[in-house]
Amino acid sequence: MADAVIPESHRDLLEAPVVAALSTLGADGLIQTTAVWVVLDGDVIKASILDTRQKYRNMARHPHATVLLLDPANPFRTLEVRGDVTFSDDPGVALMERSVTKYGSSMADFPPPYDHRVVMTLTPRRVVAYG
Amino acid sequence: MADAVIPESHRDLLEAPVVAALSTLGADGLIQTTAVWVVLDGDVIKASILDTRQKYRNMARHPHATVLLLDPANPFRTLEVRGDVTFSDDPGVALMERSVTKYGSSMADFPPPYDHRVVMTLTPRRVVAYG
Numbered sequence: 466m467a468d469a470v471i472p473e474s475h476r477d478l479l480e481a482p483v484v485a486a487l488s489t490l491g492a493d494g495l496i497q498t499t500a501v502w503v504v505l506d507g508d509v510i511k512a513s514i515l516d517t518r519q520k521y522r523n524m525a526r527h528p529h530a531t532v533l534l535l536d537p538a539n540p541f542r543t544l545e546v547r548g549d550v551t552f553s554d555d556p557g558v559a560l561m562e563r564s565v566t567k568y569g570s571s572m573a574d575f576p577p578p579y580d581h582r583v584v585m586t587l588t589p590r591r592v593v594a595y596g
Numbered sequence: 597m598a599d600a601v602i603p604e605s606h607r608d609l610l611e612a613p614v615v616a617a618l619s620t621l622g623a624d625g626l627i628q629t630t631a632v633w634v635v636l637d638g639d640v641i642k643a644s645i646l647d648t649r650q651k652y653r654n655m656a657r658h659p660h661a662t663v664l665l666l667d668p669a670n671p672f673r674t675l676e677v678r679g680d681v682t683f684s685d686d687p688g689v690a691l692m693e694r695s696v697t698k699y700g701s702s703m704a705d706f707p708p709p710y711d712h713r714v715v716m717t718l719t720p721r722r723v724v725a726y727g
Contacts, residue, residue, distance in 0.1 A: 484671040486617035486664045488627045495678040495722065496619045496627055498664040500671060533617045533629040537668070540615040540631060547626040591626065 471508060475544040475594040478534040479505035482568045486533045487512065489523035497523060502564045503532060510546060510587040513561035517581050524550045530587055542596030548589045555584045602639060606675040606725040609665040610636035613699045617664045618643070620654035628654060633695045634663060641677060641718040644692035648712050655681045661718055673727030679720045686715045 471479065487501040497519055504511045510532055514521055524530055528550045536542035555561055558572075558579045565572055602610065618632040628650055635642045641663055645652055655661055659681045667673035686692055689703075689710045696703055 484666055486619075486629060486666070488617075488619040488629050488662065488664075490621065490625075490627060494621075494658070495660055496621060496662040497678070498617060498619050498629070498662045498676055500664070500666055500674050500726075527625070529626055531619065531627040531629045533619075533631070535615055535617070535631055543631050545629055547628070595631075 469589045469592060471505070471544070471546065471589060471592055472594050475542075476505065478536060478542075478544045479503060479510065483534050483537060484568075487520065488531045488533075489520045490527045490529070491519070491523050492526060502568045504560065504564050504567060506586075508589070510548075510589075511560055512585050512587075513555060513558070513564050513582055514585050515581045516552075516583050521552075521583070521585075524585065525552070530585070532587060536596065539596060543594070545593040546587060546589050547591040548587045551586050551588070553584045553586065555579070555582050558582055560584045600720045600723060602636070602675070602677065602720060602723055603725050606673075607636065609667060609673075609675045610634060610641065614665050614668060615699075618651065619662045619664075620651050621658045621660070622650070622654050623657060633699045635691065635695050635698060639720070641720075642691055643716050643718075644686060644689070644695050644713055645716050646712045647683075647714050652683075652714070652716075655716065656683070661716070663718060667727065670727060674725070676724040677718060677720050678722040679718045682717050682719070684715045684717065686710075686713050689713055691715045
């Protein structure tokens with residue numbers, strides 16, 4: 466499916482430290498949208514999140530999410546990825562560290578414990594790129 | 597309801613020309629998130645949209661939406677507004693013009709016809725401000 470692949474033309478938005486808007490569906494029918502750090506891993510998007518948060522509970526119930534990235538240099542250039550969500554452990558918090566480093570922060574700012582850190586993986590089902 | 601009011605501390609994000617992420621729920625259970633221009637009108641958020649677009653159809657079916665704004669100068673400072681959506685006409689496309697002007701553009705870039713322009717009004721039900 467051509468439209469389920471993140472196009473080469475917009476992969477830079479996921480490779481640069483652009484903060485993403487992550488949207489999930491709440492039990493009340495309202496959407497929660499939060500700012501998240503994301504990592505491009507091949508053809509999927511990953512994020513280190515806490516399993517104590519509403520976004521986790523929302524995705525555990527309704528395993529779909531959407532990520533929007535706006536090019537900071539050109540707000541008409543955007544990448545939207547809608548997809549299916551799965552969760553996995555993060556051995557050695559390797560994905561978390563990759564994310565923290567990508568966004569120019571330090572693990573010293575995120576001390577242990579990491580018991581509640583999980584990796585969410587967003588597998589694209591529909592991708593819309595503008596600009 | 598205190599948490600349904602946009603706090604003074606974060607109204608600047610809606611008064612400045614910050615592009616918002618607008619999320620709506622599709623019939624397929626996936627969320628659509630797009631970049632939109634928004635206008636703060638008292639205690640509600642308005643946007644000029646086209647009634648031919650998916651976001652309109654999504655909100656006509658499921659009259660809720662969520663807007664997230666990230667402070668361009670500080671990505672840890674965010675404003676999320678979840679709420680209920682209503683639609684109305686835009687006589688003289690006054691709201692559209694207000695939006696276009698706010699974001700530093702010109703109506704010359706958006707020539708008529710305006711037959712499909714409507715105003716969406718997002719009435720906050722839950723507001724989350726960080727930073």
